[in-house]
Amino acid sequence: MLIKKPDSIKSSQITPESVYRNRRQFIKAGLGLAAVSSLGLPSIAQALEYDIPADLPQYPGPEWMRAQLAAAVRNETFSTSEEPAPYYNAITHNNFYEFGTDKRDPVRKAQNFKTDPWTVEIAGEVAKPGNYNLEDILKPHALEDRVYRLRCVEAWSMVIPWLGFPLADLIKRFEPTSKAKFVRFETLVDKEQMPEQDSIFSTIDWPYVEGLRMDEAMNPLTLMAVGVYGNALPPQNGAPLRLVVPWKYGFKSIKSIVKIEFVEEMPASSWNIIAPGEYGFFANVNPEVDHPRWSQATERRLPSSLLSPNIVDTLPYNGYGEEVAQMYKGMDLKKWY
Amino acid sequence: MVLSLPFSPVIQSRLRWWLLFLLPLWPLANLVWLGVSNDLGTDPAKFIVDEMGTWAINFLWITLAITPARQALGWSWALKFRRMMGLYALFYAVLHLLAFCTFLIGWRSDLFFRELTERPYIIVGALALLILIPMGITSTKSMMRRLGKRWKSLHRWIYPASLLVMLHFIWQIRASFYEQLIYGLILAVLLGYRLYLRYQR
Numbered sequence: 127m128l129i130k131k132p133d134s135i136k137s138s139q140i141t142p143e144s145v146y147r148n149r150r151q152f153i154k155a156g157l158g159l160a161a162v163s164s165l166g167l168p169s170i171a172q173a174l175e176y177d178i179p180a181d182l183p184q185y186p187g188p189e190w191m192r193a194q195l196a197a198a199v200r201n202e203t204f205s206t207s208e209e210p211a212p213y214y215n216a217i218t219h220n221n222f223y224e225f226g227t228d229k230r231d232p233v234r235k236a237q238n239f240k241t242d243p244w245t246v247e248i249a250g251e252v253a254k255p256g257n258y259n260l261e262d263i264l265k266p267h268a269l270e271d272r273v274y275r276l277r278c279v280e281a282w283s284m285v286i287p288w289l290g291f292p293l294a295d296l297i298k299r300f301e302p303t304s305k306a307k308f309v310r311f312e313t314l315v316d317k318e319q320m321p322e323q324d325s326i327f328s329t330i331d332w333p334y335v336e337g338l339r340m341d342e343a344m345n346p347l348t349l350m351a352v353g354v355y356g357n358a359l360p361p362q363n364g365a366p367l368r369l370v371v372p373w374k375y376g377f378k379s380i381k382s383i384v385k386i387e388f389v390e391e392m393p394a395s396s397w398n399i400i401a402p403g404e405y406g407f408f409a410n411v412n413p414e415v416d417h418p419r420w421s422q423a424t425e426r427r428l429p430s431s432l433l434s435p436n437i438v439d440t441l442p443y444n445g446y447g448e449e450v451a452q453m454y455k456g457m458d459l460k461k462w463y
Numbered sequence: 464m465v466l467s468l469p470f471s472p473v474i475q476s477r478l479r480w481w482l483l484f485l486l487p488l489w490p491l492a493n494l495v496w497l498g499v500s501n502d503l504g505t506d507p508a509k510f511i512v513d514e515m516g517t518w519a520i521n522f523l524w525i526t527l528a529i530t531p532a533r534q535a536l537g538w539s540w541a542l543k544f545r546r547m548m549g550l551y552a553l554f555y556a557v558l559h560l561l562a563f564c565t566f567l568i569g570w571r572s573d574l575f576f577r578e579l580t581e582r583p584y585i586i587v588g589a590l591a592l593l594i595l596i597p598m599g600i601t602s603t604k605s606m607m608r609r610l611g612k613r614w615k616s617l618h619r620w621i622y623p624a625s626l627l628v629m630l631h632f633i634w635q636i637r638a639s640f641y642e643q644l645i646y647g648l649i650l651a652v653l654l655g656y657r658l659y660l661r662y663q664r
Binding site: 418 | 509565567571
């Protein structure tokens with residue numbers, strides 16, 4: 127189903143927050159019981175259930191992906207207990223500059239974006255380079271549901287339940303050589319489908335490029351996502367395959383990946399090329415180091431309402447310091463922002 | 464002319480006054496309406512702040528356009544509305560600031576101080592507003608009379624203010640400079656017209 131006019135969704139048609147929260151509590155209570163009755167099992171709970179209002183579009187994904195999506199289980203170890211944003215907000219408010227620079231451009235302009243079949247090129251310092259169908263890339267992996275905080279460098283944030291698998295598992299399969307020190311990612315270039323790539327006013331030199339250091343890529347938190355809210359990724363959120371690096375600003379989490387390259391040198395990344403004084407390669411969430419234009423000390427946790435803007439203090443590494451801080455030991459984070 | 468109506472000149476002029484007085488309130492009314500119907504999007508704070516800022520710029524540019532419109536297009540009636548349009552620019556600029564304080568930093572003085580001292584684009588925006596305020600205060604007829612010649616030189620500060628506003632806007636460019644280019648071109652025409660006149664003299 128397509129969203130033609132996202133603006134036409136009336137607030138009255140959206141599940142009221144109180145109902146939504148009660149339902150969540152009910153589900154949580156159920157999960158609690160389930161956990162008690164399965165003592166001794168690893169901290170993986172089951173039953174992914176998200177409230178997706180009937181009038182909002184769902185994205186089941188290609189036929190071949192559905193069984194895998196349905197078999198996903200929650201990974202509690204890496205999930206925050208914070209309440210995920212309502213589905214509506216997560217699918218209608220994001221940056222995906224290929225489709226436009228307004229937060230609502232992606233949902234308006236990406237609905238016909240063709241994400242199946244999809245090929246990913248594995249290249250560079252790796253034993254098994256080649257062009258792979260997404261289906262073959264995904265096949266050996268069990269999908270996990272992980273609720274992560276997402277912090278945008280523009281100082282808004284959202285809690286989002288992703289479906290995916292650790293990037294580390296994918297990397298191991300393709301056997302990078304000892305020369306591989308960084309992983310470089312590219313987004314699709316397709317001016318026909320992605321209108322902003324055709325804009326003469328754009329400051330981005332397409333394709334959108336991002337990168338991670340090898341240890342960052344291998345960190346258990348780093349996720350390759352193919353879904354959200356128990357479904358496939360909507361096209362506006364980076365279908366069919368995107369990166370999620372929860373301790374870094376959102377722009378590191380590159381969308382609609384068509385190329386994964388293992389390289390020796392630190393790759394140039396899109397925002398770092400546009401404004402090196404403002405966006406570093408690492409882009410770790412850090413309340414101590416301000417972006418020259420936006421303070422990073424606080425964030426607006428979305429959805430926010432006017433009566434309570436929901437301004438919260440930003441945490442170092444977006445609150446994932448325990449899992450990732452050791453990777454940056456001894457580094458001057460003001461220099462390597 | 465757009466505003467010629469089948470009424471007597473007095474009524475016409477009154478209608479025009481009310482129309483031009485009420486029309487600029489439309490963006491605010493629209494925002495209030497969207498707020499009441501819970502339709503401001505996922506990040507209403509940012510939306511409101513941006514919207515108020517944009518309208519402050521729009522009215523500032525309209526104010527600057529009145530002299531060329533009067534001289535080049537012969538819209539002599541427009542001069543009467545110049546102060547009103549300037550006041551609306553100030554009105555939306557103040558709302559822009561209030562929305563910023565309320566929705567973006569939640570009236571936290573520590574954040575306010577940091578933003579105002581460390582963020583160049585906020586500093587130039589604040590300077591522009593500081594320039595507009597005395598112009599707003601002296602916009603009454605009695606102030607015009609009292610200040611005489613000095614009134615005009617005080618209100619020429621709209622030129623540096625508009626340049627600061629443009630800088631404030633340009634400094635926010637991220638992935639596209641489309642809007643800034645359009646606003647910049649219009650401002651270049653409006654200020655270039657003055658330079659041209661000066662050169663002619």
